[in-house]
Amino acid sequence: MTAxxxxxxxxxxxxxxxxxxxxxxxxxxSELISGALGSAAVGGAFVVAVMCLVELLGLPPGQRSLxxxxxxxxxxxxxxxxxxxxxxxLSVVMMLVVTGVGMLxxxxxxxxxxxxxxxxxxxxxxxxxxxxxxxxxxxxxxLLMFLGWEGVGLCSYLLIGFWYDRKFEKGTTxxxxxxxxxxxxxxxxxxxxxxxxxxxxxxxxxxxxVFAQASAxxxxxxxxxxxxxxxFLGATGKSAQIPLFVWLPDAMAGPTPVSALIHAATMVTAGxxxxxxxxxxxxxxxxxxxxxxxxxxxxxxxxxTIGLVQNxxxxxxxYSTISQLGYMFLALGVGAFSAGIFHVVTHAFFKALLxxxxxxxxxxxxxxxxxxxMGGLRPALPVTFWTFLIGTxxxxxxxxxxxxxxxxxxxxxxxxxxxxxxxxxxxxxxGLTALYMFRLVALxxxxxxxxxxxTHPHEAPLTMTVPLVVLAVLSAVGGFLxxxxxxxxxxxxxxxxxxxxxxxxxxxxLVAYPGAFTEYFLMAxxxxxxxxxxxxxxxxxxxxxxxxxxxxKRFGGVYRVLLNKYYVDELYDGxxxxxxxxxxxxxxxxxxxxxxxxxxxxxxxxxxxxxGRALRLVQTGVVQNYVLVFLTGAVLLVGWLLAQ
Amino acid sequence: xDVPLSYYLSxxxxxxxxxxAGVLTRRNAIVVFMCIxxxxxxxxxxLIAFSAYLGSIAGQALVLFVMAVAAAESAVGLAIVIAVYxxxxxxxxxxxxxxxx
Amino acid sequence: xxxxxxxxFFLAAFAVTTAxxxxxxxxxxxxxxxxxxxxxxxxxxxxxxxxxxxAVLQIVVYTGAIMVLVIFVIMLLNLGSESRPHGRPEVQTxxxxxxxxxxxxxIVYAVAAGPxxxxxxxxxxxxxxxxxxxxxxxxxxxxxxxxxxxTSVLLLAAMLGAVVLARRRG
Numbered sequence: 001m002t003a004x005x006x007x008x009x010x011x012x013x014x015x016x017x018x019x020x021x022x023x024x025x026x027x028x029x030s031e032l033i034s035g036a037l038g039s040a041a042v043g044g045a046f047v048v049a050v051m052c053l054v055e056l057l058g059l060p061p062g063q064r065s066l067x068x069x070x071x072x073x074x075x076x077x078x079x080x081x082x083x084x085x086x087x088x089x090l091s092v093v094m095m096l097v098v099t100g101v102g103m104l105x106x107x108x109x110x111x112x113x114x115x116x117x118x119x120x121x122x123x124x125x126x127x128x129x130x131x132x133x134x135x136x137x138x139x140x141x142x143l144l145m146f147l148g149w150e151g152v153g154l155c156s157y158l159l160i161g162f163w164y165d166r167k168f169e170k171g172t173t174x175x176x177x178x179x180x181x182x183x184x185x186x187x188x189x190x191x192x193x194x195x196x197x198x199x200x201x202x203x204x205x206x207x208x209x210v211f212a213q214a215s216a217x218x219x220x221x222x223x224x225x226x227x228x229x230x231x232f233l234g235a236t237g238k239s240a241q242i243p244l245f246v247w248l249p250d251a252m253a254g255p256t257p258v259s260a261l262i263h264a265a266t267m268v269t270a271g272x273x274x275x276x277x278x279x280x281x282x283x284x285x286x287x288x289x290x291x292x293x294x295x296x297x298x299x300x301x302x303x304x305t306i307g308l309v310q311n312x313x314x315x316x317x318x319y320s321t322i323s324q325l326g327y328m329f330l331a332l333g334v335g336a337f338s339a340g341i342f343h344v345v346t347h348a349f350f351k352a353l354l355x356x357x358x359x360x361x362x363x364x365x366x367x368x369x370x371x372x373x374m375g376g377l378r379p380a381l382p383v384t385f386w387t388f389l390i391g392t393x394x395x396x397x398x399x400x401x402x403x404x405x406x407x408x409x410x411x412x413x414x415x416x417x418x419x420x421x422x423x424x425x426x427x428x429x430x431g432l433t434a435l436y437m438f439r440l441v442a443l444x445x446x447x448x449x450x451x452x453x454x455t456h457p458h459e460a461p462l463t464m465t466v467p468l469v470v471l472a473v474l475s476a477v478g479g480f481l482x483x484x485x486x487x488x489x490x491x492x493x494x495x496x497x498x499x500x501x502x503x504x505x506x507x508x509x510l511v512a513y514p515g516a517f518t519e520y521f522l523m524a525x526x527x528x529x530x531x532x533x534x535x536x537x538x539x540x541x542x543x544x545x546x547x548x549x550x551x552x553k554r555f556g557g558v559y560r561v562l563l564n565k566y567y568v569d570e571l572y573d574g575x576x577x578x579x580x581x582x583x584x585x586x587x588x589x590x591x592x593x594x595x596x597x598x599x600x601x602x603x604x605x606x607x608x609x610x611x612g613r614a615l616r617l618v619q620t621g622v623v624q625n626y627v628l629v630f631l632t633g634a635v636l637l638v639g640w641l642l643a644q
Numbered sequence: 645x646d647v648p649l650s651y652y653l654s655x656x657x658x659x660x661x662x663x664x665a666g667v668l669t670r671r672n673a674i675v676v677f678m679c680i681x682x683x684x685x686x687x688x689x690x691l692i693a694f695s696a697y698l699g700s701i702a703g704q705a706l707v708l709f710v711m712a713v714a715a716a717e718s719a720v721g722l723a724i725v726i727a728v729y730x731x732x733x734x735x736x737x738x739x740x741x742x743x744x745x
Numbered sequence: 746x747x748x749x750x751x752x753x754f755f756l757a758a759f760a761v762t763t764a765x766x767x768x769x770x771x772x773x774x775x776x777x778x779x780x781x782x783x784x785x786x787x788x789x790x791x792x793x794x795x796x797x798x799x800a801v802l803q804i805v806v807y808t809g810a811i812m813v814l815v816i817f818v819i820m821l822l823n824l825g826s827e828s829r830p831h832g833r834p835e836v837q838t839x840x841x842x843x844x845x846x847x848x849x850x851x852i853v854y855a856v857a858a859g860p861x862x863x864x865x866x867x868x869x870x871x872x873x874x875x876x877x878x879x880x881x882x883x884x885x886x887x888x889x890x891x892x893x894x895x896t897s898v899l900l901l902a903a904m905l906g907a908v909v910l911a912r913r914r915g
Contacts, residue, residue: 616745617745618745619743619744619745620741620744620745621740621741621742621743621744621745622737622738622741622744623676623737624667624668624669624676624737624837625837627664627667627668628668628837628840628841628844631664631668631841631844631845631848632844634848635844635847635848635851638848638851638852638855639851642851642854642855647749647750647753647793650856650857651753651757652790652794653852653856654852654853654856655757655760655761657849657852657853657856658761658849659760659761659764660852661845661846661848661849661852662761662764662765662768662845663764663768664841664844664845664848665768665841665842665845666767666768668837668838668840668841668844668845669768669837669838669841669842670768670827671827672773672824672827674773674815674818674819674822674824675768675773675776675827677815678767678776678777678780678815679767679768681780681807681811682764682767682780682783685783685784685787685807688787688799689787689790689791692791692794692796692799692876693794695794695796695875695876696794696795696796696875699875701875701876701880701881701883701884702884702888704796704798704799704875704876704881704884705881705884705885705888705889705892707796707799708798708799708802708881708885709889709892709896711799711802711803711806711807712896712899712900713896713899714807714811715806715810715811715900715903716899716900716902716903717903718811718814718815719814719903719904719906719907720903720906720907720910722814722815722818722907723906723907723908723910723911724910725818725822726818726821726822726910726911727910727911729822730913735822735824
């Protein structure tokens with residue numbers, strides 16, 4: 001059996017894990033079995049992914065696309081949609097990331113969720129998520145991808161609200177889960193509109209069919225603009241960009257492994273993957289690409305500013321995720337598709353690492369998440385500290401760690417293919433990234449302990465620290481996959497993905513190479529600003545801790561705006577949520593439901609009662625009356641018969 | 645036959661109508677019952693008249709069954725009247741109206 | 746006027762008269778007597794119509810059993826006469842009479858217009874032995890066997906019902 005046929009197994013193994021843990025988990029009563037089962041299922045999927053990679057490597061570069069057809073799904077008139085997977089360079093990369101990082105996080109969860117009554121349920125949901133994510137990535141048509149898209153949204157909801165009876169900020173974890181689901185829904189609406197337009201324009205939803213037809217169209221086709229804008233709306237929902245990012249910080253209500261897997265490494269990158277997959281469509285609409293790039297850059301900068309002042313360790317990482325996703329979209333928007341995907345991969349490594357590390361910290365601090373109450377944890381948590389530091393250096397973009405190569409490539413492409421304005425926004429964001437991430441490290445691990453005496457933080461168990469170390473290694477050396485030529489490499493990553501974006505690249509205007517000097521200069525700029533950010537973090541949070549306080553006093557207004565996330569949530573609440581809720585209450589509930597529907601139902605009952613009350617007067621109880629009626633009827637009947 | 649069929653039928657109709665009028669006007673339950681018997685007999689007469697004029701025995705057989713049923717009905721009906729009398733001390737139809745709304 | 750038709754008219758008049766008297770009489774016992782007389786007239790009419798067995802059964806079953814039962818009950822309950830009707834006749838009475846007369850009119854019309862619909866006015870005289878015991882027996886044990894047997898069950902049910910209903914409680 002060839003590897004591509006085994007991809008069905010990659011989906012079936014986690015599905016089996018979901019069913020077993022979901023149905024029997026509680027009865028097994030063994031954390032070891034549930035955790036091992038869940039992790040092994042994903043591990044099996046990872047093995048399949050590696051086998052697919054090996055198989056693709058054996059094929060010549062132009063033919064690395066295999067289709068595995070499972071069964072015809074919908075056949076309605078002229079419209080067909082099949083359950084089939086497409087295994088090509090792009091999907092195999094995503095598959096490796098999802099299953100690889102996913103497996104590490106499953107192992108980590110064995111330690112993190114120890115003692116939780118819903119242990120088996122957690123692993124069931126995690127496995128289900130892997131199933132849905134794989135379907136999303138491997139689908140060979142929009143409809144199946146949408147199925148996976150919805151599936152990951154469902155799992156996100158289930159996992160955010162995992163501790164369903166817990167309070168969270170102004171509401172409950174259930175509220176946070178609902179918020180995520182509803183905001184995603186808005187994006188899904190865009191995705192659906194795009195699918196409708198695609199069917200109408202191209203007659204099919206299969207990627208190959210659509211993209212082949214699309215590459216014959218000229219740049220600037222109007223329908224492509226609408227399709228891509230609608231698709232991008234869906235992407236902003238799933239990948240938390242402006243305007244639909246508001247759900248991601250609230251999603252931190254879920255357990256930390258969930259934040260790591262879903263809201264950092266995999267689900268939120270679904271939007272990026274989707275745009276990259278539809279690269280040819282986007283290149284047909286330069287206006288849409290501009291929108292993508294601008295939104296990406298703006299989101300990157302805005303989220304970085306918010307993350308600067310947050311005090312919850314997971315909130316900082318959440319805004320950091322939003323910011324890094326912005327970078328990915330910036331790359332896609334300027335046409336550097338493989339750069340965007342490269343950042344997906346490296347970001348998966350270090351963001352998962354950072355989240356898992358924060359989970360170790362939270363675990364050690366007995367569920368305390370406010371960094372103002374931490375400090376001085378380095379001696380107590382050495383492994384966590386060092387791995388967290390490596391992740392931070394990676395995200396800050398310091399060479400030779402992974403983040404530098406991917407982020408630098410994005411900034412380079414932003415400059416050459418976009419405009420210097422985009423580049424500047426990205427660079428500023430990079431500086432802020434370094435600043436707030438090192439602020440996080442400083443406040444959490446260094447300085448005097450600000451926690452209560454009886455806390456006794458201790459290092460996490462092996463099941464948690466081993467994945468941290470693995471991810472740290474990947475964050476350190478993973479970048480060399482995309483080592484650019486200017487630094488002596490051959491950028492194997494970009495060459496690997498090249499054929500996938502070949503059609504799109506044809507449509508993009510050729511850009512003149514500005515010269516090696518520009519390239520080195522820009523590289524130096526991004527490193528310099530990262531170092532600047534680190535310096536300020538060092539100065540403000542380690543050397544002179546009183547400075548942030550005085551800055552807050554001087555720039556009080558700005559500080560409040562940032563702390564309150566630019567009041568976006570309040571804006572949405574006032575403009576959309578409250579009118580919708582009030583309108584439903586007034587109009588739909590009281591108006592339609594109570595008055596009309598209940599009115600009709602109760603009215604019918606009242607009418608029946610009234611008719612009954614009127615009719616019962618016939619029952620006089622006197623037999624002769626009844627006989628009289630008989631006789632009257634008989635007379636009339638006979639009379640009628642006679643008349644015939 | 646000198647007497648035409650229609651004469652018998654008319655006689656039967658007259659008796660039937662008399663019985664019906666009696667059912668509707670009398671107060672005493674037993675008298676009402678007797679008027680019903682009168683109606684039944686009128687129908688018997690019709691059946692037998694037809695049997696004679698058509699030369700078929702079927703009409704008379706049917707009358708036999710009608711008689712049997714009438715006998716059964718009278719037994720049960722009068723038992724009911726007795727039971728009602730025991731409870732209500734009256735057989736006046738106007739006063740036996742517990743099935744009134 | 747043959748003897749038969751003379752007899753018919755006499756018996757018819759007698760039957761109608763006793764019927765009318767029956768429904769007008771206020772004492773239930775006297776009404777019962779009138780009804781018995783009516784039944785006798787009918788029995789005679791049955792004989793005219795060659796229903797010999799049924800004529801006898803009319804006497805035996807109807808007058809001899811049913812009416813006797815009725816008279817038993819009247820005496821058992823010691824019913825008195827009904828009161829004189831006073832004042833204007835009630836609505837019910839008026840309507841009843843009107844309806845009854847209307848019904849009668851319809852039937853008579855139907856019958857009078859009858860000859861065109863169905864049996865001939867005067868077909869040949871019925872065979873003498875139409876309603877004898879033998880021919881009735883043939884019919885009952887031949888064509889009408891099932892109703893005959895079922896009637897026995899009916900009578901059983903009626904017997905049981907009457908016993909149960911008239912029983913004194915306790």
